[in-house]
Amino acid sequence: MTIILMIILAAGFLLFSIIKSKKKTVEGLRIARKMLISTFIEVAGVMAIVGLVLAVLPPEVIKQALGGANTALSTFFGALIGTVTIMPAVIAFPLSKSLYVSGAHLVAIAAFLTTLTMVGVATFPIEVKHFGTKFTVIRNSLSFGAALLIALVMGIFL
Amino acid sequence: MRNIIKKFKFIIAAVVLYACFFFLRQDIFWAAVNYTKDFMLEMLQVLPPVLVITALMAVWVPAEAIKKGLGSASGLRGKLLSLLIGSVSAGPIYAAFPAAYMLFKKGASVSNLVIILSSWAVIKVPMLLVEMKFLSIRFMIIRLILTVPAILLMGVLMERLIKRSNIQSADDKDAIIELPNINCGACGYNNCKDFKKAVLNKDKTLEDCVFLKKADNRTGVTV
Numbered sequence: 001m002t003i004i005l006m007i008i009l010a011a012g013f014l015l016f017s018i019i020k021s022k023k024k025t026v027e028g029l030r031i032a033r034k035m036l037i038s039t040f041i042e043v044a045g046v047m048a049i050v051g052l053v054l055a056v057l058p059p060e061v062i063k064q065a066l067g068g069a070n071t072a073l074s075t076f077f078g079a080l081i082g083t084v085t086i087m088p089a090v091i092a093f094p095l096s097k098s099l100y101v102s103g104a105h106l107v108a109i110a111a112f113l114t115t116l117t118m119v120g121v122a123t124f125p126i127e128v129k130h131f132g133t134k135f136t137v138i139r140n141s142l143s144f145g146a147a148l149l150i151a152l153v154m155g156i157f158l
Numbered sequence: 159m160r161n162i163i164k165k166f167k168f169i170i171a172a173v174v175l176y177a178c179f180f181f182l183r184q185d186i187f188w189a190a191v192n193y194t195k196d197f198m199l200e201m202l203q204v205l206p207p208v209l210v211i212t213a214l215m216a217v218w219v220p221a222e223a224i225k226k227g228l229g230s231a232s233g234l235r236g237k238l239l240s241l242l243i244g245s246v247s248a249g250p251i252y253a254a255f256p257a258a259y260m261l262f263k264k265g266a267s268v269s270n271l272v273i274i275l276s277s278w279a280v281i282k283v284p285m286l287l288v289e290m291k292f293l294s295i296r297f298m299i300i301r302l303i304l305t306v307p308a309i310l311l312m313g314v315l316m317e318r319l320i321k322r323s324n325i326q327s328a329d330d331k332d333a334i335i336e337l338p339n340i341n342c343g344a345c346g347y348n349n350c351k352d353f354k355k356a357v358l359n360k361d362k363t364l365e366d367c368v369f370l371k372k373a374d375n376r377t378g379v380t381v
Binding site for chain 1: 165166167168169170171172175176179186187189190191192193194196197198200201203204205206207208209210211212213214216217218247248249250251252253255256259271272275276279280282285288289291292293296297300301304305308309311312315316319320324325340341342343344368
């Protein structure tokens, strides 16, 4: 849904740009093409490797880690698994539900969902390329901590 | 040659790994291909519009406007704007990197950079609906209410921990002139390195870079 909105927005902006100035539009599209190629090269290989990791690591393993007797430990595992994997949300939410049904803690699922998108080992090299090592290390560590904190506070309310 | 290998190292590694699994474990190979197909589809849908918008903004929106709206003096309004930009945008976090980088180079503050990246990753309006459907409305709302202040806090914290000069992309580690290093080619050169040489030779000025154009001295130039 948002993707369609983004495409409409991009098309509208492009139209506006063409009307205003052809030269600037060409300039803009050249920048976009360069960014597209370099981002694709950076991301494609990483995604293929993540796909392989997901194929090797079956959902049963994730279920076991998130459904242990010790909630605190499961939460930590949840955050850890979320950190090392990336999943499209269309896979992540149904998986979370099946994890819950088969006995995983909601708190652990919350930690898993938050680190899944906000902290990334897989996207780490891509982030370093844009923002440098220091920024990337600190941002990911803080996000990991924040995800644990959010999950633990959620434990009080749920 | 070495540069090419470095540039494509993940793709090369992926091809080698996939080849191994193809011969040893076909079931894993095909499962992996399926996941990767999903990733690629997502990427092909998301990246073109996001990058076209980013590039057109780079060309049209002057640095002063971005500095005013998202710079270090923008205060709470800038933070809320960043939160909005992140949560209405589509796509996974890697799509956010080039977009947020452009805004940062044009004057957005470190805290707003972090807020855009984090909210881009976690807060997604349609995803909230999916989360509600599969988990529960209570779960979704509590997670959202806790996530927003956590993101704002992280932004403020990062602003204290990281200096603007700490943030530099891989290519400009030893650059004297701070260039965007997007290698957009709009200046007529193939990459920012060549453009820098031209500036040092006085063939070009920094005004010829679309990213630095009209940027004030603090954000753009440190010659």
